[in-house]
Amino acid sequence: MSVVIYIAVMALTTYLIRVIPFAAVRGKIRSRFINSVLFYIPYAVLSAMTFPAIFFATGNVITSSVGTVIALVMAYFDLPLIAVALGSSAGAFLAGWIMTAF
Numbered sequence: 712m713s714v715v716i717y718i719a720v721m722a723l724t725t726y727l728i729r730v731i732p733f734a735a736v737r738g739k740i741r742s743r744f745i746n747s748v749l750f751y752i753p754y755a756v757l758s759a760m761t762f763p764a765i766f767f768a769t770g771n772v773i774t775s776s777v778g779t780v781i782a783l784v785m786a787y788f789d790l791p792l793i794a795v796a797l798g799s800s801a802g803a804f805l806a807g808w809i810m811t812a813f
Contacts, residue, residue, distance in 0.1 A: 769803055773810065778803030 740746055766775045782799035790798075 769807060771807060771810070774803045774806040777806035 740749070765779055766772050769775045769778070778799040781802035782795050785795040785798050
């Protein structure tokens with residue numbers, strides 16, 4: 712029975728988070744600050760959920776850090792997503808291979 716209560720509370724919370732902004736704000740939001748905050752929230756949440764997991768993906772923080780640095784550098788130079796993914800994966804793999812070899 713407690714699982715049903717937990718699921719109901721979770722569903723209600725999720726529903727309220729999505730409905731309250733629509734109920735509270737009837738017209739168009741004219742504030743540039745509020746609009747910019749609302750625009751960047753999805754990116755911030757996605758980063759906050761993804762970035763910590765990156766460092767535990769390989770089981771070794773050093774190899775994960777090497778892959779992350781490579782990905783950030785490649786992304787900075789506007790390379791395609793597939794190139795960034797392959798380059799960072801190859802970098803993490805090579806860093807792990809080098810660490811086990813020595």
